[in-house]
Amino acid sequence: MGAEIAHINILESNKVAQLALPRLGFNYVRRFLELRLDMEKTRWPDMEQSPLQYRHLKQGEEELLTAVQNSSFTGTWGFSPNTLADIVFRLNIGSRSPEDVVLAYDGDNAIGYCWTETASDLTSNTARDMGRISMIGIVPAYQGRGFGKWVLMGGLAQLKKRGLPAIELTVDSQNKAACSLYKSAGFKVRTGSFWYEKPVN
Numbered sequence: 001m002g003a004e005i006a007h008i009n010i011l012e013s014n015k016v017a018q019l020a021l022p023r024l025g026f027n028y029v030r031r032f033l034e035l036r037l038d039m040e041k042t043r044w045p046d047m048e049q050s051p052l053q054y055r056h057l058k059q060g061e062e063e064l065l066t067a068v069q070n071s072s073f074t075g076t077w078g079f080s081p082n083t084l085a086d087i088v089f090r091l092n093i094g095s096r097s098p099e100d101v102v103l104a105y106d107g108d109n110a111i112g113y114c115w116t117e118t119a120s121d122l123t124s125n126t127a128r129d130m131g132r133i134s135m136i137g138i139v140p141a142y143q144g145r146g147f148g149k150w151v152l153m154g155g156l157a158q159l160k161k162r163g164l165p166a167i168e169l170t171v172d173s174q175n176k177a178a179c180s181l182y183k184s185a186g187f188k189v190r191t192g193s194f195w196y197e198k199p200v201n
Contacts, residue, residue, distance in 0.1 A: 006200045007078060012192040026196035030077065030172060033179070035187040037167045039131075039160060042186050045149075047157060052111070052147065054154040057101035062087045065101060068110055072137030077172065078195070102154045104138075104147070111147065112138035114155025118162065131159035131167040136178075148181050156185070 008026060010017040022028075057065055066087045073079040091098050096117060104112040115135040133155055138147055159167055169187070171178050 004199065004201045006198050008196045008198075009193050010196070012194055018194070021196045024198070026198045028194060029197050030174065030195040032193045032195065033171050033173050033189050034191045034193065035169050035171060035182055036190045037156075037182075037185065037187045039164060039166055042156075044157075044160075045153060047153060050150045050153065051106070052150045052154065053105045054102055054157075055105070057091075057098040057103055057113070059098050061098065062091060064110060065091075065103075065113060068103075068113055068139060069135070069137050071139045072112065072143075074140075077174075102151075102158050104151045104154055106142070106147075110139075111142045112136070112151040114151050114158075116155050116159050118159075118164065129162075129164060131162065131164035133159075133167060133169040144177070148177070149185070152181060152185060 006026075008017075008021060009032070010021070012031070063084055066082055066084050069087070070081045074081070090096070091101070100116050102114045102116065103110050104114070113136070114133060117132045117134055118129050119132050133152075136148070136151055136155065138151055156167060167187075168190070169182065170193075171182060173179065173192070
């Protein structure tokens with residue numbers, strides 16, 4: 001496949017894998033946090049004060065999302081640029097659709113997106129759906145300027161309309177800006193996971 005590095009992600013409670021992976025040549029590189037937001041306890045800002053406008057991604061705009069995503073994450077750990085085919089595939093897995101992606105605009109410029117989804121809560125004894133933010137991206141020119149809050153709120157507002165009890169997401173513990181943003185929005189650490197990597201070429 002031409003890959004140079006193999007990555008493996010395990011729950012931090014998986015002690016067996018933590019012992020086995022180094023013996024197989026894998027090195028620990030990152031800790032990610034699993035966060036959860038209780039929707040009933042969330043304080044919502046007045047979305048009319050948002051400096052951004054929002055809309056759903058439309059069928060046929062996959063190239064736009066590909067460009068915004070690749071621009072947003074270039075240079076970040078573990079990110080490999082997506083092709084148009086990658087994005088089209090991911091948008092159409094199972095019950096997913098382009099409407100799961102909330103685009104954020106400053107005037108005519110798409111400056112970021114929040115990719116939402118609904119998933120079953122496998123940690124609960126009762127069958128219920130949970131909301132999930134699978135990815136948030138903001139183009140470089142708008143990073144570090146406070147727009148992350150409003151891109152996040154655009155995605156949470158969509159999930160709120162579905163009546164979901166809680167929202168989950170995963171974040172790199174070394175991404176201090178993102179961790180601070182999610183904490184300020186009310187997300188709490190639920191558990192964590194470890195990433196290991198190994199050169200394969």
